[in-house]
Amino acid sequence: MKLLTSLLRILRGCFRKTPTVHQDEPLARFLTSKTQFSIRDNYVKLGAFLPNKNNETSVFRVADLSEQSIWDIGDKDGPRRTIYGRADFGARCVETVKLRLVLDKSPSRHGNIVGWPADKDEQKAYARDIANMSQLKIRP
Amino acid sequence: MTTALALDAAFSPHTDRGVSEDALTMRRRISELYDDMAVTQTVGQRLYEIYNALWENYNECSIENWDGYGAESVTEADLDAAFRFLRTLPTSIPSPEISFDPDGEFAFEWYRGNDLLSASIGRLGRISYAARFGHRKVHGTEYLGDEAPHVIITNLERLFS
Numbered sequence: 001m002k003l004l005t006s007l008l009r010i011l012r013g014c015f016r017k018t019p020t021v022h023q024d025e026p027l028a029r030f031l032t033s034k035t036q037f038s039i040r041d042n043y044v045k046l047g048a049f050l051p052n053k054n055n056e057t058s059v060f061r062v063a064d065l066s067e068q069s070i071w072d073i074g075d076k077d078g079p080r081r082t083i084y085g086r087a088d089f090g091a092r093c094v095e096t097v098k099l100r101l102v103l104d105k106s107p108s109r110h111g112n113i114v115g116w117p118a119d120k121d122e123q124k125a126y127a128r129d130i131a132n133m134s135q136l137k138i139r140p
Numbered sequence: 141m142t143t144a145l146a147l148d149a150a151f152s153p154h155t156d157r158g159v160s161e162d163a164l165t166m167r168r169r170i171s172e173l174y175d176d177m178a179v180t181q182t183v184g185q186r187l188y189e190i191y192n193a194l195w196e197n198y199n200e201c202s203i204e205n206w207d208g209y210g211a212e213s214v215t216e217a218d219l220d221a222a223f224r225f226l227r228t229l230p231t232s233i234p235s236p237e238i239s240f241d242p243d244g245e246f247a248f249e250w251y252r253g254n255d256l257l258s259a260s261i262g263r264l265g266r267i268s269y270a271a272r273f274g275h276r277k278v279h280g281t282e283y284l285g286d287e288a289p290h291v292i293i294t295n296l297e298r299l300f301s
Contacts, residue, residue, distance in 0.1 A: 032207045035197055035239035038251075046258055046270070047239045047247050052210040079208025120243070124258060124270035125279040132254075132272070 021101055021111070023092040027059045029134075030074040032081040037136050044087040044136045049113075049127040056112035059101070062088075071139060077107035089134035096133070097126045186235055187226075193238050194222055194246070201240045212244035217263035221284070222246040225261045228288040233296055250299055257295050271295050 029048060031037055036048035051057045058079070062070045074083045094101045094113055104110040113130075116123050200206065201214040225248070236248035245260040245268075257271040265284035269292060271277070282289035 032209075033200065033240065035200075035237075038237065041251065043251075045237065045239050045247075045249060047241050047260075050242050052242045053212065054210070058209055081206075081208035119281070120245075120260065120262075120266075120268035121270060121279040121281045124260065124268055125277065128256070128258065128270045128272060128277075128279075 021061065021091045021103065022063075023090070023095070025061060025063050025091045027089055027091055027094075027101075027111070028062045028070060028074075028137075029057065029059050029087040029089075030078045030083045031085040031087060032079050032083060034084055037085055037087075037138075039136075039138060042136055044131050044134050046124060046127040046131040048087055049130045049134075050123055051113070051116045055116045056114055057116075059111050059113060061103075061109045061111060073107075073109060077110060083139055085136060085138045087131070087134040088137055089130060093130050093133040097129045099126060186231070190226060190235055190238075191223070194219065194226075197238055197240065197246075201244075206240075207242060209242065211240070211242040214240055214244045214246065215263065218244055218246055218261070221261045221263050221265060222248075224265075225259075225267070225284055225288070228284065228286075229296075230293070234300065250296065252299050255299055257292075257299050259292060267292065269295070271299070273298055 029044075031044070031048055035045070037044045049057055060070075060073055060078070062073070065073070070086070071083065074086065091101060098115070099113050100115045101111050102114050104112070116126065198214055198219050201211070204213045205211060206213065225246075234250060236250050239247045239249065241247050241260050243262075245262050247258055247260045249256060249258045255271075255273050257269065259267050259269040261267055261284065267282045267284055267289060268279075269282070270279040278295065280291065282291055
């Protein structure tokens, strides 16, 4: 009986629908240093998108959320640092630069941009293109 | 602007490692010339502002996980490399924007409209750069020697020409 239960659990896992992200879905990267953007010239610097030591860039799915709710998510589930702003961009941007978005189960709206190349200059090239397609939002 | 940059390169502070009498004399002369330039209002003020910005930002990012995403701290070796890189740049180049990468490297960025050059300096002198000039995009890796790598200077000239 135990064996049958385990087998059923495994089978259920195989057929569970994997959450997917629509290409037009908006994503946000929370900015925790004032050096990551320029208010004067209204842009996000590419360094804001470079991956951490696990080769991941943390982002949040923000579709259907009010402005305030987005900032709240950043405070609650985000990087636990002062959030000065965020970079808004579409999920399409990630695929355009040939990276991938992997969703987390918890927090539910969290995901990581993965698939970064090993070489730093290539990472910068990818981050340059995402930054170019993103829009700076300063926290009120 | 290209001509100005080329002329200016002659006055860039070199960090040669020559040990002959001539080399030492030349190094002293260049250093004196550089000091003279540093006390002028235009050049000195600019260097002062950049170095100040480096220090301020260094303090912000010299702790582990400064960004909340697991970033490595910026070390004194990174700061030293950043100073060395700045000193090799022609003084006529506009002041860069300063930021940090999650691996603890300093990043210097120059923007002109939608075009940009971004160069990250590692503690071992590795320079990783990416640039965009209209539809043309370039990236690569160079190493800091006694002078700024030629490709970096060329790309800066392209950006500001």
